Amino acid sequence: MLSIQRSFSVDPAVLTRGHPYAVAPSSRSCTIHFVEFRGMGPPSADFGAAGDVYVDVNPRGHSLYWRERDITRGFGAGQWTRWTALLLDKVPLHKFLVPHPWAANPEASDLYLWVDPAGVKWTSKDELCASRVQMVQRNIARGAPGATPDVDALVSEVLQRMLDRERSVVSGPRGGGFSQTGRSSTPTPTSQRRSSIEHPPGASSSSSSHDVRHRPTYHHSPTLLPIHPQRDAGEYTRPRTSHESFRQDLFRRGSSGGMGPPPNTYLHPMVPGNPYSPPMPAMQHDSEQDNRRRAEKALEDMRRAQYAETKSKQELKQKNRELAQLRKKEKEVIGMSYIYQKREQDLVAALAAAQQRSSAELEQMRAAVYALNRQAEAAQEQSRAAAAQVQRSEEELAATQREVKNLQSQMASKGYEKNAKSSAG
Incomplete structure (x- = not known):
């Protein structure tokens, strides 16, 4: 298993009390050391402290x-937890990130775990x-639009790019920042860029093209004349001059040194009317003009x-200005x-408060209606x-009334009987 020592500095005020990191009395900075372990398969509880990280380099998926920190005891290492806070698609964001185990307040400390192709680190919310x-x-x-993202696969992709970038840095020069392929490109220094035109010492681009001393040096092979069969013995010939002897000797030397025609090449003598053997002075003049034209063309190419x-x-x-x-x-x-997220948080809090107030008012109204219903029921009972x-x-x-009527009828009947008796007597 591979272990890499890493560290970063924070303000000790953001850490909780009892943290194991040393703080200088006259310093407002605290250096936090953590270890990045790498191995095959999930980590075990036999190694690591609170705040350490572990990269599973299983080829099937990183x-x-x-x-974590042991919350029950308040110190020591807790369990290993898998990191999946990559998408940053939830609000409020600090509740879904992974704060440092020794951070006093996850939101105020602003110290969260993050990974990108540059490496694993504890950093702030703005940077991540x-x-x-x-x-x-x-x-x-980047997940496919409209589909549920596979967070484990995305984290594995980021870790794979991180490992590829480390391999490229080890095999080549280090570059700034991280790229999509994990490789850095080093620009070629200006001193190593050489023009295809070489100038003699003292030459400059501003020199006149008519100055022969500052003209570029060129090497050309001599022009080869056409090959013809031997003339008949009776054909007119003239003795060779010194120029012709010099030219033939030059071509003989060139045949062995690479500057002349092959040994079986026939060089025509300078005879009158022969179109293949122009006079020597004209050839020298043409060669000088050709060299001058080539020099002018080379200077023009250099200027271009x-x-x-x-x-x-x-x-x-x-492009750099546009990039900036x-x-x-x-x-x-x-x-x-971030401002919109803050406003959204405020709106969510205001909506929650309004819901609480409406719930309380609704409960009060329900209680009042219940009391009125009880009163109405009591009134109905009384009615x-x-x-x-x-x-x-x-x-x-x-x-x-019936009894009164009965009494009246009885009294009437008694009075009638009494009257009848009196009339009978």
Whole structure:
């Protein structure tokens, strides 16, 4: 198993009390050391402290783990937990990130675990958001639109790019930043760029093309004359001059040194009317003009190359300025996204408070309605009791009226009998 020592510095005020890191009395910075382990398969509880990380380099799929702090005891290492906080698609964001085990407040400490092709690190929320934006722009660990993302596969892709980048850095020169392929490109120094035109010492691009001393040096093979069959013995010939002997000797030497025609090449003598053997002075004049034209053409090519190089440098500067503007806009967009997230958090909190208030008011209204219903039921009971009492009173009144009628009828019958007796007597 491989272990890599890493460290970073933070303000000790963001750490909880009892942390194991040393703080200088006169310093406001605390250096936190952690170990990055690498091995095959999930980690075991036999190694690692709180805040250490573990990279599973299984070829079937890489994964990242971090070790928690033992909350029950308040110190010591807890269990290993798999890291999956890569998408940054939830609000509020700090509740879904992985804070450092010794961070006092996850939101205020601003110290979270993150991984990108540059490596595994504990960093701030702004930096990890900017890193995620760069990965999405470079099509790194970017899920398919409209589909549920496989977070484990995306994390494995990021870790694979990190390992590939480390291999490329070991095998080649180190470059700045991380690229999509994990490889860095080193520009060729200006001193190593050589023109295809070589000048003699003291030559410059501003020299006149008519100055023979500053003319570029060229090497040309002599012009080969056509090959013809031997002339007949009776054909006119003239004795060779010193120029002709010199030319034939030159070509003989060139046949062995690479400057003349093959040994079986026939060189025509300078005879009158022969179109293949122009006079020597004319050849020298033409050769000098050709050299001058070639020198002028070489200087023109050099000027064009210099102009093209200057233009490419200007275009590179323009691209760098455009890139700086794009980075500035990117930072502004990230800042606006944080502002929108803050506003969204405020709106969510206001909505929750409004829901609580409406719930309380609804409960009060329900209690009032319940009390009114009880009062209405009691009133109905009282009205029913009063109606029953009135009905009983009416029944008693009717019974009394009947008794009165009976008494009246009895009294009437008694008076009639009395009158009858008196009339009979």
